[in-house]
Structures are given as C-alpha cells and as structure tokens.
Amino acid sequence: MLSSVAHSLRLGCQGSRRSIATVISGNKTSKLVRERLKNEVEKMKSQFSGFRPSLVVLQVGDRDDSNLYISTKLKAAAEIGIDAKHVRLPNTATQDEVLRSIMSINENLSVHGLIVQLPLDSVNHINNELVTNAVSPEKDVDGLSCINAGKLSRGDLSDCFIPCTPSGCMELIRQTGVSVAGKHAVVIGRSKIVGAPMHDLLLWNHATVTTCHSKTPDLPEQVSRADILVVGAGRAEMVRGEWVKEGAVVIDCGINHIPDETRVSGKRVVGDVHYTSANQRAGFITPVPGGVGPMTVAMLMENTVQSAQRFLLNNQSRT
Ligand code: NDP
Numbered sequence: 001m002l003s004s005v006a007h008s009l010r011l012g013c014q015g016s017r018r019s020i021a022t023v024i025s026g027n028k029t030s031k032l033v034r035e036r037l038k039n040e041v042e043k044m045k046s047q048f049s050g051f052r053p054s055l056v057v058l059q060v061g062d063r064d065d066s067n068l069y070i071s072t073k074l075k076a077a078a079e080i081g082i083d084a085k086h087v088r089l090p091n092t093a094t095q096d097e098v099l100r101s102i103m104s105i106n107e108n109l110s111v112h113g114l115i116v117q118l119p120l121d122s123v124n125h126i127n128n129e130l131v132t133n134a135v136s137p138e139k140d141v142d143g144l145s146c147i148n149a150g151k152l153s154r155g156d157l158s159d160c161f162i163p164c165t166p167s168g169c170m171e172l173i174r175q176t177g178v179s180v181a182g183k184h185a186v187v188i189g190r191s192k193i194v195g196a197p198m199h200d201l202l203l204w205n206h207a208t209v210t211t212c213h214s215k216t217p218d219l220p221e222q223v224s225r226a227d228i229l230v231v232g233a234g235r236a237e238m239v240r241g242e243w244v245k246e247g248a249v250v251i252d253c254g255i256n257h258i259p260d261e262t263r264v265s266g267k268r269v270v271g272d273v274h275y276t277s278a279n280q281r282a283g284f285i286t287p288v289p290g291g292v293g294p295m296t297v298a299m300l301m302e303n304t305v306q307s308a309q310r311f312l313l314n315n316q317s318r319t
Pocket of ligand 1: 234
C-alpha cells in the first residue's frame with residue numbers, strides 16, 4: 001500500500017509518463033508475514049500451554065537443490081517458532097514405503113503440516129500424483145492434493161490450502177494497492193504448482209483471467225492486454241518489455257540460471273520477464289531474485305500456522 005502511494009506521488013511529479021516501475025519487494029513483504037506469524041505462534045504457545053504448530057518435510061533421496069530448499073524452509077520455520085522436522089527416505093525407497101511413511105505422518109495428531117519435497121529422487125518408479133494425493137488434505141500445506149486444488153477451483157478459498165507460490169503472488173499484488181476485481185489478468189503457465197492455481201486465485205478475486213501456455217498463439221498480444229501479469233513459464237527473460245501494458249502489475253515467478261562471465265559462479269539468476277525493459281513500462285514489478293521466491297517460503301509457514309489454528313479450533317469444539 002505504501003509503495004502504491006509512492007508510485008502515485010511519483011506519477012504526480014512526472015506527469016502521465018512513468019520512467020520506471022515501483023519494485024515490489026518479496027524480501028520486505030515476506031519479512032512482514034514472518035513477523036506476523038511469529039507473533040501468532042507466540043500467542044498460541046501462551047494460550048495453549050506450550051502448543052506449537054508442527055511441519056514435516058518428507059524427502060526421498062538426496063538432490064542438492066532439494067537439500068537447499070529444505071534447509072531454507074526449516075530455517076524459516078525455526079525463526080517463527082514452528083516445530084519442523086526433516087524426514088529423509090533413501091533413494092531406494094519403494095512407492096509403498098513412501099506411501100506408508102505419509103500415512104503414518106497423516107495419523108500423527110501432533111503434526112499439522114506435511115509436504116513431500118518434489119521432485120522425488122528415487123531409483124524406483126514412483127507415481128507423483130499418488131504420493132501428492134496420499135497427503136491428508138487437512139495437512140496438505142503445499143495445497144497440491146486434488147481435494148485442495150478442487151476446492152480452490154470452485155472458489156472455496158477459505159476452506160482449502162492454497163499453493164504457496166500463487167498465494168505469495170497474491171500477497172505481492174495486494175501490496176501494490178491495486179484492486180484485482182474487474183481487472184484483466186493474464187497468467188503464463190498452467191502447472192499444478194504455479195499457473196493453474198494462480199488462475200483460480202485471480203478468478204475468485206474477481207479478475208477476468210486469460211491463461212496462456214506453450215500452445216498459445218501470439219503471446220505478446222495476450223500480454224499486452226494484461227492489467228495484472230503473472231508469469232511462471234520457466235523460460236529465461238521470455239516476456240519482453242515491449243509486450244507489457246503501460247502501468248501493469250508484473251509478477252515474475254521464474255527462476256532461471258543463465259551464463260554470466262562477470263560472476264565468480266559463471267552464472268546468474270533471472271526471471272521469465274526481461275526485467276530492464278519491462279520496468280520501463282510496468283507500474284509495479286517484482287525483481288528476481290528477491291520477489292516471489294521469499295514469498296513462497298513465507299506462505300508455506302502461513303499455511304502451517306493456519307493448519308495448527310484449525311486443529312485447535314476443531315479440538316476445542318469437540319471438547
Ligand atoms: P512447469 O515447467 O511445470 O510449467 C511451465 C508452464 O509454462 C507450462 O504450463 C508451459 O506450457 C508454459 N510454457 C512453457 N514455455 C512457454 C512458452 N514459450 N509460452 C507460453 N507458455 C509456456 O514450471 P513451473 O510451473 O513449475 O515453474 C514455472 C517457473 O516458476 C519456473 O521458472 C520455476 O523455477 C519457477 N518457480 C518458482 C517458484 C518460486 O518459489 N519462486 C516456485 C515454483 C516454480 P504447457 O503446459 O503447454 O507445457
């Protein structure tokens with residue numbers, strides 16, 4: 001909201017043409033979310049004799065990228081006061097063993113959130129869909145089970161877990177102060193984890209939504225009609241600034257590594273949007289890194305705290 005005020009002030013100074021978009025910081029916004037959650041957990045602890053939300057991250061195998069993502073989640077949880085455990089199965093685990101492990105965590109009343117770190121790293125064939133749907137919908141804080149996805153697609157937003165990346169994108173859009181209702185939103189990508197739930201969220205927040213994918217003809221034309229643009233395509237800098245409508249809100253979920261000889265690592269991270277050209281036309285834009293990425297972890301924490309609150313509510317009403 002503050003940034004939208006700053007943006008309007010700047011427009012006032014510069015007349016009708018803007019030269020550069022207001023940056024929507026995921027680092028700052030996620031910090032605010034995490035601080036709020038920390039307070040909520042503190043309250044729960046004092047009201048319910050030491051009660052703490054608890055999260056289990058189930059990993060199969062030992063992928064380096066998964067290890068990094070998991071350690072980020074465990075660190076964020078610890079800072080908020082969530083009791084987070086990492087359960088690792090070997091890459092020789094069979095589908096049955098993975099499912100049994102999920103069932104046992106489902107039945108454990110002291111666990112409020114369970115996520116299975118994807119992709120699975122197994123020497124055996126494991127059906128991802130089966131695994132994702134084995135997680136109890138009440139603990140599915142990644143929001144990836146068919147039950148939660150179905151509720152979201154029907155607009156039952158208060159009765160489901162919303163996948164963390166789209167949920168983080170909505171939070172960033174809220175920060176701009178731009179109202180979603182009545183706007184034309186364009187989503188690029190239709191994956192279960194980003195694009196499809198993003199479409200549903202925007203739709204049920206009353207935008208008119210166009211969802212694009214790899215078979216969409218004339219992507220620039222679709223993008224040019226977007227008041228709100230959310231991109232999750234996994235294609236480095238694919239969306240060019242010239243495509244973007246003047247003043248649009250641009251949310252970039254992409255995380256792509258491209259070669260960069262000026263860096264010690266020899267590479268750098270860019271989004272799916274060509275940032276330097278898009279920020280000449282957008283009203284608001286998320287950076288990569290430091291935009292959607294930190295929000296994804298914050299929203300996982302939000303879902304876990306919410307799950308623990310629902311658990312307390314149900315248990316209180318039973319007693
Ligand atoms: P997927 O590969 O599962 O999906 C990509 C989607 O983009 C598909 O629907 C695909 O279409 C569409 N697409 C691909 N190429 C084009 C194109 N040229 N034109 C239009 N649409 C295209 O990726 P994810 O959804 O998992 O991730 C998307 C991006 O978001 C990635 O960069 C990923 O790293 C990032 N990400 C970031 C997260 C974060 O925390 N910041 C979390 C999750 C993902 P089709 O369906 O036809 O194949």
